[in-house]
Amino acid sequence: MTTEEHVVLVDRDGHALGTAPKTAVHRHDTPLHLAFSSYVFDQDGRVLLTRRADHKITWPGVWTNSCCGHPLPGEALDHAVLRRLSYELGLSVARADLMLPTFAYRAAMTNGIVEHELCPVYRVTVGSPVTPNPDEVGQTRWMPWKEFVDGVQNGLLAVSPWCREQVPLLTGLGADPTMWQPAPAADLPPAARL
Template sequence: MTTDELVVLVDDEGRAVGTAPKLSVHGRETPLHLAFSSYVFDGDGRVLLTRRADHKLTWPGVWTNSCCGHPLPGEPLDRAVTRRLSYELGLAVERADLVLPTFAYRAVMGNGIVEHELCPVYRVTAEAPAVLNPEEVGETRWMPWQEFATRVLKGELAISPWCAEQVPLLVELGPDPMAWPTAAEAELPPAARVAAG
């Protein structure tokens, strides 16, 4: 990825209001911008967890969900998910299913750096082993979803703040990730719908 990669800035209604270089928007005054989170599952119902590379600007070395990222301007979110899964984890997946279309969060690191994202969440299935890109991922681990969710809800796992907020919402969708209802593209924020359309 180039250092001048652009992210889509959005207002509180989820409408696109411009773009900015990715490196410029993650600081102490991080504007709300469009992103995504994804959870990769295998056929045994295990979820792929990743530890963020130690040199990442935000939450370095922290365990989190399978893959997060930002769509490029004009890029449909589901395509951004599959692009980043290939880039970060070497996974070739056919599709990404939208499960939490309007998730958003704001979190502040101890050093004052802020993440502030409108961040729809996707479910993905994959069977091939992950091939880590060390620029992005320090290590991976597969864990049964129920074990992971239970430990997150009990506060027993140190994970990223966005993942900690997403897991309770995913649990509400049902105990079997493969049976979670999928959301329609029309439920995405306007900025993401424009990109998809």
């Protein structure tokens, strides 16, 4: 018997309020909940872009950053990143570096479904090939970071709303993603500090 996955609900200050079934969260009045975004880089500094599977509830078929997801109740965010990278992209990764500890966003699709997430952002570096899970990922593409940033900022590359908001914040950390200094885990919202 499979138990339904739950997400952690949070208040505006990032304190946990409880949990809710993941399937019941993304709707027209989506409550603020804990999530993560990650950007995977290869040894050449290229970023891995993914196109969300066409059957996803939120932003189906849209290009975005490498991997997004939700921690399970009681799960450390960096562990959730590694778990989802393995599941969605077949990547075995030793560590995820925290880059934007307090990123949050709210975005509504044309059909009214809303994403509303407190979504710390992580950087991951890999040296192994990607094996996308078709249940999650429709397509992948490696792109030089500067080309990706220029495409997003000039409106030439259509990406998810959260990715579009994250790019200028990440570029504020420096031009070279391999040189970004990780943020301390103590800067995470309270619900994400385990």
